[in-house]
Amino acid sequence: MQLGIVGYVHDLQESTKRTLRAAEKLLGREAKRHHNIPELSEELQQLHALTAESLADFRRGEPAAEVVYRVQEAATAASRRLFENDLATMYADLESLGHVPVQRDEELGAVVIDQASLDALTAQEHSPLGAVESVVALLEQLRVDRPDEAQPVQPLATISITEDMATAMQMHSMGWRSVYHHEVLARGLAPEDLNTMLKQRLRWAQGTLQVMLRDNPLVKKGLSAGQRLMYFGTMWSYLAGFAALAYMAAPIMYLMLGVMPVNAWSVEFFARFLPYFLINQILFIYVARGMRTWRGQQYSLALFPLWIKACWTTFANVVLGKPLGFVVTRKDGKAEGGVPWREIWPQLTVMALLAISLIIGATRVMLGTLDGTGTLVNTVWVIYILLALSVIIQAARYRGPAAVLDHTEGDTWTSK
Amino acid sequence: MDLKVNKMRNYAVIAPQGRLTAVGAPTLRQALERLLEQGSVRIVVDLSETAFIDSSGLGALIGGLKSARLAQGDLRIAAPTPAVSSVLKLTNLDKVLRAYPTAETAYHAS
Numbered sequence: 001m002q003l004g005i006v007g008y009v010h011d012l013q014e015s016t017k018r019t020l021r022a023a024e025k026l027l028g029r030e031a032k033r034h035h036n037i038p039e040l041s042e043e044l045q046q047l048h049a050l051t052a053e054s055l056a057d058f059r060r061g062e063p064a065a066e067v068v069y070r071v072q073e074a075a076t077a078a079s080r081r082l083f084e085n086d087l088a089t090m091y092a093d094l095e096s097l098g099h100v101p102v103q104r105d106e107e108l109g110a111v112v113i114d115q116a117s118l119d120a121l122t123a124q125e126h127s128p129l130g131a132v133e134s135v136v137a138l139l140e141q142l143r144v145d146r147p148d149e150a151q152p153v154q155p156l157a158t159i160s161i162t163e164d165m166a167t168a169m170q171m172h173s174m175g176w177r178s179v180y181h182h183e184v185l186a187r188g189l190a191p192e193d194l195n196t197m198l199k200q201r202l203r204w205a206q207g208t209l210q211v212m213l214r215d216n217p218l219v220k221k222g223l224s225a226g227q228r229l230m231y232f233g234t235m236w237s238y239l240a241g242f243a244a245l246a247y248m249a250a251p252i253m254y255l256m257l258g259v260m261p262v263n264a265w266s267v268e269f270f271a272r273f274l275p276y277f278l279i280n281q282i283l284f285i286y287v288a289r290g291m292r293t294w295r296g297q298q299y300s301l302a303l304f305p306l307w308i309k310a311c312w313t314t315f316a317n318v319v320l321g322k323p324l325g326f327v328v329t330r331k332d333g334k335a336e337g338g339v340p341w342r343e344i345w346p347q348l349t350v351m352a353l354l355a356i357s358l359i360i361g362a363t364r365v366m367l368g369t370l371d372g373t374g375t376l377v378n379t380v381w382v383i384y385i386l387l388a389l390s391v392i393i394q395a396a397r398y399r400g401p402a403a404v405l406d407h408t409e410g411d412t413w414t415s416k
Numbered sequence: 417m418d419l420k421v422n423k424m425r426n427y428a429v430i431a432p433q434g435r436l437t438a439v440g441a442p443t444l445r446q447a448l449e450r451l452l453e454q455g456s457v458r459i460v461v462d463l464s465e466t467a468f469i470d471s472s473g474l475g476a477l478i479g480g481l482k483s484a485r486l487a488q489g490d491l492r493i494a495a496p497t498p499a500v501s502s503v504l505k506l507t508n509l510d511k512v513l514r515a516y517p518t519a520e521t522a523y524h525a526s
Contacts, residue, residue, distance in 0.1 A: 040438045040472075082438070086471035087507075093482040094512065117506040128438055128470050 006174065016064040020055040023071070023138050027051055030135060039085060043078040043129065050074045075129060082128035159214045161324065162207025166215065169231055173222035192400030194392075195340040201303060205238045205310030206317070206324055213318040240300055241307030248304075248350050248385060251378040255361030258370055298391040305346040339396045347392045354382050354389075419447055423456060429519045431462035436473035436500075444473070448480040448491070457489020460522040463515075464495035469503050477513065492522040 027048035034041045051071055058067045129135050157166035172178065191197035217223055217231035253259045284293050316322040358379060364370035417440030420431040428451050432444055444461075451459055461477060463469075477493065484491040494516045496504065504510040516522040 034439065037438050037442065083471045086475040090471075090475050090478040090509075093478045097482055097485055128472055 160210040209314040241304040244304035255357035301388040427458040428456040433465040438472035441472040441476040462519040
């Protein structure tokens with residue numbers, strides 16, 4: 001609710017400023033363009049001056065509603081003046097012909113058209129200012145109630161397809177606090193086959209990257225330093241696909257071609273690599289508090305083609321305005337049929353290359369054309385990657401718990 | 417706004433197309449004056465393609481009516497669109513300018 005109203009007010013301020021600025025420019029231009037119709041041009045000029053003043057007042061902090069009301073009042077008054085002027089001319093013409101169909105108020109000497117008709121004839125739709133069509137559109141936009149846009153309670157962020165994360169970040173930026181509660185409170189359905197899961201993860205990645213590009217936590221007002229790092233870390237992690245390419249290419253190149261990825265094994269290299277690697281692992285063990293994180297490590301490496309795809313599709317979406325091609329996760333947990341070969345061939349190819357490079361490396365050591373230590377380190381690395389990537393095969397073979405549930409007829413789910 | 421002028425044997429048809437407003441009204445006034453100068457004093461304003469009219473447009477019509485009558489002619493209107501009819505009704509001008517169904521029938525009776 002708070003989020004909705006704050007968002008609404010922010011949007012309103014922005015759109016009011018934008019509209020006033022556009023109005024000022026447009027009125028000035030139209031006043032010049034119609035200089036051959038003096039009455040109209042003069043009204044447009046006056047309105048232009050008033051809009052410029054109002055814009056200045058608005059920038060000084062005067063409420064949008066009042067500023068806009070003033071401009072609208074002026075526009076209505078201008079309409080009336082133009083209309084009455086036309087009417088007076090018409091009346092004079094008709095009188096000279098001796099044919100006056102309209103009532104005449106003797107005391108005022110003015111033509112009387114009933115109030116409802118007068119209102120209708122000077123309202124936006126029929127306003128003589130409407131001669132300048134763009135002015136009509138502008139007046140419509142200046143309506144502060146914005147009947148077609150208002151969403152007074154906009155409780156969810158809509159800049160991303162991972163609206164939960166984007167919303168949480170907006171709430172944090174407003175000063176809300178969140179805590180981790182280590183207890184199951186609700187159960188949700190999760191994908192039960194590889195295909196569905198890959199689509200879901202792609203959307204998570206795309207949604208998170210959308211937020212990174214549209215509402216970057218590093219520059220977002222109101223977040224604490226820790227929150228900035230956390231949210232940015234979440235987004236940053238989806239760039240891992242490109243790093244994975246290097247991780248995999250390095251040992252393959254070394255074992256097959258003898259090309260060293262870094263020109264310093266020994267002390268120089270390990271002095272830099274080991275502290276980073278160990279601190280990372282220890283931190284993982286510490287924050288996980290006994291929960292296993294191996295599956296997470298596996299997926300962060302094994303889904304590398306997905307991460308890369310997410311990067312370019314999201315860039316195309318946010319920067320170039322291309323659609324993301326959103327596919328909803330099936331909520332019935334039904335498999336979408338078979339192994340998604342098209343999605344996992346990069347992983348399978350890499351695994352095959354790694355296996356081949358192990359054989360070639362071993363052969364080259366036996367022939368004496370490859371260094372023993374280097375091969376050992378690379379072999380360990382290859383085995384680590386293979387173990388990580390193996391989760392894809394495991395997942396592709398997984399058939400879900402549905403098979404098990406089928407046998408327990410009459411079993412009911414209860415939720416706390 | 418575009419203006420189509422068509423001189424028939426014993427009357428002239430003038431058809432404003434689009435929005436007849438402060439921007440287009442001077443054009444209409446000038447065209448009407450020119451017709452009168454050329455001696456075409458029986459004029460029909462065909463409103464079948466006039467999408468919208470405002471007080472300036474009405475002013476041009478009435479101004480034309482006055483000039484035509486002074487030149488011993490007349491100005492009649494034909495086939496107004498619903499948008500134009502409603503404005504004529506709101507201003508009571510439907511009592512001054514009787515709308516004929518088509519431009520051809522405007523002077524048919526006389």
